[in-house]
Amino acid sequence: MILELDALSHRYDDDDPAVEDISFGVEQGELVALLGPSGCGKTTLVQAIAGHLQPSEGEVRLRGADVTESPPESRDVGLVFQEPTLFPHMTVAENVAYGLRPAGIEADQREQRVQEYLTLVALGEQADASPGNLSGGQKRRVELARALAPEPDLLLLDEPLSALDRRLRKQLQDEIARIQSETGVTTLFVTHDQEEAMALADRLVVMNGGTVSAVGEPRELYERPPNRFVAEFLGxxxxxxxxxxxxxxxxxxxxxxxxxxxxxxxxxxxxxxxxxxxxxxxxxxxxxxxxxxxxxxxxxxxxxxxxxxxxxxxxxxxxxxxxxxxxxxxxxxxxxxxxxxxxxxxxxxxxxxxxxxxxxxxxxxxxxxxxxxx
CATH class of the missing domain: 2.40.50.140 (Nucleic acid-binding proteins)
Structure with missing residues (x-):
């Protein structure tokens, strides 16, 4: 098991729990979609997995090791955020190489690694380009290459397609499916879009009100929903x-x-x-x-x-x-x-x-x- 969440709960100040008693796992090579409406706790879980937030209760385990209190840089996790995060003063290649030195990649291997992952996302000819000259979809692909280049144990995609138009979202959805298939990287894809999740995921984790409503294969949950919320939310x-x-x-x-x-x-x-x-x-x-x-x-x-x-x-x-x-x-x-x-x-x-x-x-x-x- 690459990722395991065990009875994870978190409260902000004295408020009601943002997430409560969350337990699920992601297997090697799996693409799991974390799906739910706005405000259901998806972002809190992403922050806890990435190490940007220490949960009030429970554990985060990566490859069986408890990393609940470990800093982000010590976790082998790649992350693509909802909002663009490319550095405008760097070239595309420099952006992709940004995390390679902290990951321990030797200098003579970095250029090769950068070119390998830019080619993977079909941007091999854009290494020297400025992010400002790229389209929205190209920027998303550069961020994907940057997250993948250190070859992390887990790739976290936090609603990376939400700001794109429908046509571009479909194109990048297909690209993510291809890249995940080619690399075999274990992926947790966070979204509120049911069609997107069902098209991409091996399994769904459906959240509502800070808790998990269901876990299962997309077709199974669609055709035999275990509760009314899942029935009404999926399709x-x-x-x-x-x-x-x-x-x-x-x-x-x-x-x-x-x-x-x-x-x-x-x-x-x-x-x-x-x-x-x-x-x-x-x-x-x-x-x-x-x-x-x-x-x-x-x-x-x-x-x-x-x-x-x-x-x-x-x-x-x-x-x-x-x-x-x-x-x-x-x-x-x-x-x-x-x-x-x-x-x-x-x-x-x-x-x-x-x-x-x-x-x-x-x-x-x-x-x-x-x-x-x-």
Missing amino acids: RSNTITAEVTGRHTPAVELGAEMRRISIEKAGGVPDAVICQLRPRDLTISPQEDDRAAVSLPGRVESVDDLGRRYDVTVELDRGDSVVVEGTDSPPSVGDSVRVQAAADSLSVFSGNGQRLDHWAVERSLKPKPELRLK
């Missing part, structure tokens, strides 16, 4: 909240057609459940399909043509509004329709936001399918 989602009826045979009715979610859960019955459905998993039909696990009547409220897809907002008869994503010609505003979904596209959470498992579609004596939580 777009619709939520339908319903009360649980009945105590002996508790169930939630999804619409007047008696499609029911029957709950069998140790430790008591929740007062409410939250059903989460992603817009891309929903379909719209003018009539009911008995094979659908979810089939809800409603009226088309709006249609947005987004070029590659349509977003159709449907106000359900039960009062909720949902967005359905599709590429076929959409219905018209005011049309009566059915919003339908397969069983495996549905995630169900208790009132406190935790996932309820396991469930499967069954048929009862009624001609309608039944969704049962076991």
